[in-house]
Amino acid sequence: MTKISEETQETRTGGLTSKPVVDRKDKQQKxxxxxxxxxxxxxxxxxxxxxxxEINMDVPEKRVTAIIGPSGCGxxxxxxxxxxxxxxxxxxxxxxxxxxxxxxxxxxxxxxxYLRTKVGMVFQSPNxxxxxxxxxxxxxPRVHGIKKKEVLDEIVEKSLKxxxxxxxxxxxxxxxxxxLSGGQQQRVCIARALAVEPDVILxxxxxxxxxxxxxxxxxxxxxxxxKKYSIIIVTHNMQQAARISDKTAFFLNGELVEFAxxxxxxxxxxxxxxxxxxxxxxx
Amino acid sequence: xxxxxxxxxxxxxxxxxxxxxxxxTTFGQRIEKVIPWFLLLCAIISVLTTVGILxxxxxxxxxFFSNVSIIDFYTGTSWSPWSGxxxxxxxxxxxxxxxxxxTVVAVPLGLMSAIFLSEYANDKVRRVxxxxxxxxxxxxxxxxxxxxxxxxxxMFQSIIPDLGIFNALSGGFVVGIMIIPMVASxxxxxxxxxxxxxxxGAYGLGATKLEVVYKVVLPAALSGIVASIVLAISRAIGExxxxxxxxxxxxxxxxxPTESIxxxxxxxxxxxxxxxTFGSTIYYSLYAVGMTLxxxxxxxxxxxxxxxxxxxxxx
Amino acid sequence: MLGQNEExxxxxxxxxxxxxxxxxxxxxxxxxxGLIFLVLLFYRVLTQGIGYLNWNYLTSGPxxxxxxxxxxxxxxxxxxxxxxxxxxxxxxGVASAIYLEEYASQNKFTEFIRVNISNLAxxxxxxxxxxxxxxxxxxxxxxxxxIAGGLTMALLIxxxxxxxxxxxxxxxxxxxxxxxxxxxxxxxxxxxxxxLPAALPGxxxGTIIALSRAIGExxxxxxxxxxxxxxxLPDSLLAKYTAMPIQIxxxxxxxxxxxxxxxxxxxxxxLAVLLLMNSIAVLIRNKFQQRL
Ligand SMILES: Nc1ncnc2c1ncn2[C@@H]1O[C@H](COP(=O)(O)OP(=O)(O)OP(=O)(O)O)[C@@H](O)[C@H]1O
Ligand SMILES: [Mg+2]
Numbered sequence: 001m002t003k004i005s006e007e008t009q010e011t012r013t014g015g016l017t018s019k020p021v022v023d024r025k026d027k028q029q030k031x032x033x034x035x036x037x038x039x040x041x042x043x044x045x046x047x048x049x050x051x052x053x054e055i056n057m058d059v060p061e062k063r064v065t066a067i068i069g070p071s072g073c074g075x076x077x078x079x080x081x082x083x084x085x086x087x088x089x090x091x092x093x094x095x096x097x098x099x100x101x102x103x104x105x106x107x108x109x110x111x112x113x114y115l116r117t118k119v120g121m122v123f124q125s126p127n128x129x130x131x132x133x134x135x136x137x138x139x140x141p142r143v144h145g146i147k148k149k150e151v152l153d154e155i156v157e158k159s160l161k162x163x164x165x166x167x168x169x170x171x172x173x174x175x176x177x178x179x180l181s182g183g184q185q186q187r188v189c190i191a192r193a194l195a196v197e198p199d200v201i202l203x204x205x206x207x208x209x210x211x212x213x214x215x216x217x218x219x220x221x222x223x224x225x226x227k228k229y230s231i232i233i234v235t236h237n238m239q240q241a242a243r244i245s246d247k248t249a250f251f252l253n254g255e256l257v258e259f260a261x262x263x264x265x266x267x268x269x270x271x272x273x274x275x276x277x278x279x280x281x282x283x
Numbered sequence: 284x285x286x287x288x289x290x291x292x293x294x295x296x297x298x299x300x301x302x303x304x305x306x307x308t309t310f311g312q313r314i315e316k317v318i319p320w321f322l323l324l325c326a327i328i329s330v331l332t333t334v335g336i337l338x339x340x341x342x343x344x345x346x347f348f349s350n351v352s353i354i355d356f357y358t359g360t361s362w363s364p365w366s367g368x369x370x371x372x373x374x375x376x377x378x379x380x381x382x383x384x385x386t387v388v389a390v391p392l393g394l395m396s397a398i399f400l401s402e403y404a405n406d407k408v409r410r411v412x413x414x415x416x417x418x419x420x421x422x423x424x425x426x427x428x429x430x431x432x433x434x435x436x437x438m439f440q441s442i443i444p445d446l447g448i449f450n451a452l453s454g455g456f457v458v459g460i461m462i463i464p465m466v467a468s469x470x471x472x473x474x475x476x477x478x479x480x481x482x483x484g485a486y487g488l489g490a491t492k493l494e495v496v497y498k499v500v501l502p503a504a505l506s507g508i509v510a511s512i513v514l515a516i517s518r519a520i521g522e523x524x525x526x527x528x529x530x531x532x533x534x535x536x537x538x539x540p541t542e543s544i545x546x547x548x549x550x551x552x553x554x555x556x557x558x559x560t561f562g563s564t565i566y567y568s569l570y571a572v573g574m575t576l577x578x579x580x581x582x583x584x585x586x587x588x589x590x591x592x593x594x595x596x597x598x
Numbered sequence: 599m600l601g602q603n604e605e606x607x608x609x610x611x612x613x614x615x616x617x618x619x620x621x622x623x624x625x626x627x628x629x630x631x632g633l634i635f636l637v638l639l640f641y642r643v644l645t646q647g648i649g650y651l652n653w654n655y656l657t658s659g660p661x662x663x664x665x666x667x668x669x670x671x672x673x674x675x676x677x678x679x680x681x682x683x684x685x686x687x688x689x690x691g692v693a694s695a696i697y698l699e700e701y702a703s704q705n706k707f708t709e710f711i712r713v714n715i716s717n718l719a720x721x722x723x724x725x726x727x728x729x730x731x732x733x734x735x736x737x738x739x740x741x742x743x744x745i746a747g748g749l750t751m752a753l754l755i756x757x758x759x760x761x762x763x764x765x766x767x768x769x770x771x772x773x774x775x776x777x778x779x780x781x782x783x784x785x786x787x788x789x790x791x792x793x794l795p796a797a798l799p800g801x802x803x804g805t806i807i808a809l810s811r812a813i814g815e816x817x818x819x820x821x822x823x824x825x826x827x828x829x830x831l832p833d834s835l836l837a838k839y840t841a842m843p844i845q846i847x848x849x850x851x852x853x854x855x856x857x858x859x860x861x862x863x864x865x866x867x868x869l870a871v872l873l874l875m876n877s878i879a880v881l882i883r884n885k886f887q888q889r890l
Binding site for chain 3 (some may be wrong): 327329343426524576
Binding site (some may be wrong): 117118141144145146151155195196197 | 296297298300301304311
């Protein structure tokens with residue numbers, strides 16, 4: 001237990017703030033270009049309604065992958081499949097495979113709960129629990145059996161710092177999260193997701209209900225977070241995708257039309273449909 | 284030591300802790316498996332209650348009907364268990380008389396209240412009056428009984444001088460007062476759910492509010508209103524304390540509201556408080572009467588459900 | 599010609615408007631009848647009972663003379679009864695509601711449970727008394743005791759608690775389920791740590807309202823043998839007992855006028871307890887509404 005607290009201490013001074021270290025690591029990652037998740041031939045049905053068709057996609061490690069596409073094209077469905085949240089809808093059926101670090105997540109031995117500690121999620125509208133800020137952030141560690149107050153204190157502080165909201169809230173940890181502004185709530189939700197130190201973070205339009213200032217804060221945060229986490233972010237806003245992502249996937253009617261480096265996709269789309277969409281000809 | 288690596292090491296650590304905890308969460312896993320079964324068991328208790336009621340009523344009634352013929356029970360017109368006469372008609376008659384009086388009081392008053400609240404009262408008035416009216420439904424029936432005996436009966440006696448202390452009139456009247464909020468509340472809900480577009484159409488043709496109520500709102504809300512009345516009647520049939528206290532203990536096949544009568548429920552109370560020995564015919568007769576009462580109220584409730592289901596289909 | 603016609607229409611119009619006004623008055627009058635009787639009832643009870651409401655009344659039990667009789671034993675009996683009712687009905691009721699809302703799949707069996715619960719709510723309370731008499735008094739052989747009365751009443755208000763809890767659980771936003779499951783929490787962890795706490799105010803409000811119905815119930819208690827002449831407080835679950843409404847009924851049923859004053863005083867206490875319980879329920883509800 002003492003070990004972890006020392007190390008968190010280190011992280012706070014070294015992990016996030018000392019740029020060179022992380023940058024070097026970032027470059028290493030790019031060179032190696034490892035994949036954290038691999039989607040193969042994924043099909044998904046809501047009852048008899050097919051919502052995803054033959055999706056193949058490799059999600060790169062420690063980079064931001066944006067998912068764009070018109071409303072109803074299956075973006076939310078797709079990322080909810082990555083942590084199996086989509087199965088909350090009882091009529092859902094899937095085929096194909098999704099691998100998280102070479103393990104098949106649909107395999108019966110691969111526990112959903114375990115998957116979700118590795119693949120965390122931030123939702124479209126902020127959904128903090130009606131509890132204190134502290135209890136919100138400590139929720140994940142607690143349900144996974146971490147009870148020691150000192151350890152939880154460490155985790156809460158570190159997660160709030162990583163979510164860039166520690167300075168605003170450090171004196172209000174006992175305040176009910178419902179009393180915060182929408183932007184603050186969303187960053188508390190991000191901190192809550194970070195608290196179990198997942199590997200991948202899924203974000204479903206995390207800024208769509210926020211004002212411009214809160215939005216830019218979350219965008220900056222995403223840039224910081226990709227140094228440690230692999231991020232998949234759904235967005236309606238193409239400028240946002242262009243601003244913050246490294247790779248972009250374009251979905252249309254349940255199909256993955258094009259998936260490329262963000263610059264390439266926006267400047268030099270290979271598919272006619274992508275071009276139409278980003279030039280605003282439909283959707 | 285490389286700082287970047289260290290942060291990597293830390294990252295593994297929370298997940299490591301979780302991992303380590305996972306090894307010993309077999310207890311939690313067991314809870315996860317046991318809980319749904321425990322919950323199901325509890326949900327089944329409500330079913331068991333129904334089964335228990337049916338079992339109780341049937342078994343003891345069968346015991347009763349081995350002593351008294353079922354035909355005599357339902358066709359006899361004299362109820363005098365202490366001298367061996369078990370014709371249930373006077374008790375049913377008493378119950379029906381009370382129910383009739385209560386309906387005559389509650390349906391017009393309840394409906395008119397509902398119309399007032401839903402169509403005439405503004406929001407502020409409604410928000411004050413509706414909860415106050417609903418207080419009527421929350422007053423214990425023993426209190427109503429007291430009120431019927433010590434206030435309503437003397438009040439009626441000043442109009443009808445030879446009215447006895449125990450009579451169907453004040454019992455039924457107070458039961459009616461008690462079920463007003465039931466009729467008013469449920470009918471008002473039904474009227475409220477009539478789409479405003481329908482009303483506006485009629486107003487557009489120059490109809491007055493009253494005409495809108497009669498020609499548009501009441502017909503559209505009819506099944507909801509009928510369902511509320513049926514439910515209120517069912518409540519009146521099962522009402523016990525008011526009639527026990529105020530309507531008397533005289534099994535009496537009459538439709539004269541000024542007479543003392545006895546309802547099915549009042550008989551059950553009378554027999555249970557008297558020296559009824561376990562296993563005697565009178566003891567069993569409690570259940571035969573209870574069974575009859577149960578069938579009446581169940582029938583009413585099912586009817587109300589049927590009507591309001593039809594109502595839902597219409598919209 | 600034209601002028602006459604217009605005159606006619608105008609007259610008829612005035613008639614219709616007048617009719618509307620008259621009926622509006624009638625509707626209001628009808629509404630007032632209920633309210634007037636409510637006021638009369640309170641007035642009657644207060645004027646009859648207030649004279650007997652003194653310290654002696656609050657601290658004594660039943661007695662052969664009106665001046666010596668009091669509500670104490672009945673009141674404590676009612677409170678003990680409600681404790682038993684609350685424990686059983688809340689555990690079983692909330693658990694049933696969780697099962698129906700969170701675990702049950704939408705099949706015929708759960709639909710059957712739902713229909714069953716709504717029908718149970720319409721069964722007259724005296725029939726529950728007969729159920730208690732057969733099962734708790736005779737088959738379980740508890741006799742005419744506190745536990746027999748408590749269990750009977752618990753079954754009686756069970757449907758109310760189940761329905762109120764179901765509503766409270768249903769009103770917890772799906773967002774919170776998702777947030778918790780998304781953290782890797784299990785289903786039960788989600789329910790126990792997030793859903794139930796969020797639904798708690800609603801469940802509490804429903805429970806208090808159900809209990810306030812139970813505390814005034816008289817008929818089933820008479821059937822399962824709450825006695826009238828009990829002079830000491832019950833000292834165990836298997837003790838004989840009496841309750842407030844039983845005392846009130848007993849006093850009301852006596853012919854001498856003084857006993858009606860005694861009953862009136864008892865009713866004042868009973869109504870005060872009800873008022874208190876309902877105020878608490880409203881307070882909880884208001885506080886909760888502000889929160890969301
Ligand atoms: N619970 C559900 N049951 C049945 N069909 C669903 C369900 N959720 C989504 N769908 C269908 O699946 C398709 C994809 O929906 P999805 O929510 O993934 O779209 P989206 O790209 O996220 O849209 P938006 O940009 O509006 O959020 C749609 O046609 C939708 O109707
Ligand atoms: Mg979406």
